[in-house]
Amino acid sequence: THSLLPESRLSVIPLGVHPTCSPFPNVEAEHCAAALLGPLREDAPEILHVSSTVPRERIDLLLEIFARVRLHFPKARLIRVGGPFSADQETHVRRLALEESICVLPFISRETLAAVYRRPALVLNPSQAAGLGLTQVAAMACGAPVAASDLRVFREVGGDAVTYLPVGDVSLWSEQVCRLLAERLDAPSVAAERRNAGLRQAARFTWPEFAAKT
Numbered sequence: 270t271h272s273l274l275p276e277s278r279l280s281v282i283p284l285g286v287h288p289t290c291s292p293f294p295n296v297e298a299e300h301c302a303a304a305l306l307g308p309l310r311e312d313a314p315e316i317l318h319v320s321s322t323v324p325r326e327r328i329d330l331l332l333e334i335f336a337r338v339r340l341h342f343p344k345a346r347l348i349r350v351g352g353p354f355s356a357d358q359e360t361h362v363r364r365l366a367l368e369e370s371i372c373v374l375p376f377i378s379r380e381t382l383a384a385v386y387r388r389p390a391l392v393l394n395p396s397q398a399a400g401l402g403l404t405q406v407a408a409m410a411c412g413a414p415v416a417a418s419d420l421r422v423f424r425e426v427g428g429d430a431v432t433y434l435p436v437g438d439v440s441l442w443s444e445q446v447c448r449l450l451a452e453r454l455d456a457p458s459v460a461a462e463r464r465n466a467g468l469r470q471a472a473r474f475t476w477p478e479f480a481a482k483t
Contacts, residue, residue: 285476289383292412302384313344314390320351330395336365337443349373386411397436402426406474409467430470
């Protein structure tokens, strides 16, 4: 980008996803996740967001999207991992009357985080900028479908396995999220293939592969 070196002298080597990220259950970790979140309910789809709360993560958009989704899925829950909301974000939560529909988790182990990744109907990442995109790789490695902002870095890691949406378009995001949530019930074979596509894509990001390429 900055023309410091000719492109022919550059090699891009993707990082690996943590080995705890797997679609296969870990009994103890699953128990910890259930203790934090309660049992899974088909009528209460869980939407997961894993990130910090810095401005580029666009928590404001996340909340607006979730509020619209709840008009169609009133029992939907937003699960947040990555630290508590800021004061402004808490105010936004109250303004949208979402206090009872959001669960902000405390610090959890990698094993428990993987179990949390195995639960949701959908993982959302509405960021306006990102450096790596490993969050969505971790989600796919655990079998979770992902909807993410249409950023170059997200496409590099997500390939064709992720649903990409323009940053800031709350209407389109909410429509697509509702479609993906409905797909689980109306077209389970399509939802299963979406999950399998994510697993195949995530399998490209391993530490042995990183070491070999290095």
